[in-house]
Amino acid sequence: MKIDYNQLKEELENLSKEEILEMSVLLPQRLNLFYALRGFDATDALILGFEKKVFLPKEEALKIIHPLKFRGYKEYKKWIRENKIDYLPLSAHEHYNIRIVDLLGKIKIDNFLPVEKALEVVRPLKFKNSKEYTKWRKNNKRYDLPHNISKEYHISSAEFLGNNNIASKLKKFLSKKEAIKIVHPLKLKGEREYRKWKKDNKIINIPSHPIRTYGIRWPEFLGKTV
Numbered sequence: 001m002k003i004d005y006n007q008l009k010e011e012l013e014n015l016s017k018e019e020i021l022e023m024s025v026l027l028p029q030r031l032n033l034f035y036a037l038r039g040f041d042a043t044d045a046l047i048l049g050f051e052k053k054v055f056l057p058k059e060e061a062l063k064i065i066h067p068l069k070f071r072g073y074k075e076y077k078k079w080i081r082e083n084k085i086d087y088l089p090l091s092a093h094e095h096y097n098i099r100i101v102d103l104l105g106k107i108k109i110d111n112f113l114p115v116e117k118a119l120e121v122v123r124p125l126k127f128k129n130s131k132e133y134t135k136w137r138k139n140n141k142r143y144d145l146p147h148n149i150s151k152e153y154h155i156s157s158a159e160f161l162g163n164n165n166i167a168s169k170l171k172k173f174l175s176k177k178e179a180i181k182i183v184h185p186l187k188l189k190g191e192r193e194y195r196k197w198k199k200d201n202k203i204i205n206i207p208s209h210p211i212r213t214y215g216i217r218w219p220e221f222l223g224k225t226v
Helices: 005-013 017-022 030-038 042-047 058-068 073-082 100-104 115-125 130-139 149-153 157-161 176-186 191-200 210-214 218-222
Strands: none
Touching: 058 100, 073 100, 115 157, 130 157, 149 157, 176 210, 176 218, 210 218
């Protein structure tokens, strides 16, 4: 039988505490949901044999929860506490024995867009890095796109986003000889000055760590006399 909670609330508000106690046999659901309206405390509930609250059936609960579009379980629990919701359980996924994604009405994690479709959505947005993408995904509730790009699509985040922030091992640098031809005439004084020049000029085809990449010492790379 479907419960009209608004009607029950009105009924209780029009009854005294004593009258409600006298009607205890008729209160298997009313007392747990609304005893606070008439000043009941935990002892009153225990006297009448209601140690546990009566929550909405799963189907009714999901009708309330899904439209609220919570971003995560923490947000759901915050809503429960701040609004003093007593007709839904705090640990709803355990109470109803369902997954959190199903409880919150989020798209299942295995229902991501195919990689080709995902690229069509993401690349035109020109994210500078994964952090920007993650923030956009969260704010726009794009649960049809993965958080862990490499795990789902088996490509790097740089390749997925279509930007130049590619890991060093994936970049195509100039050869050592070509890099030295560019760097020597600059007469840079040291490592710090080299990094500043690289950053200021947005040089991406010469590595940040030439010593590691080319296997040479800084004086040799910068053209200084040892």
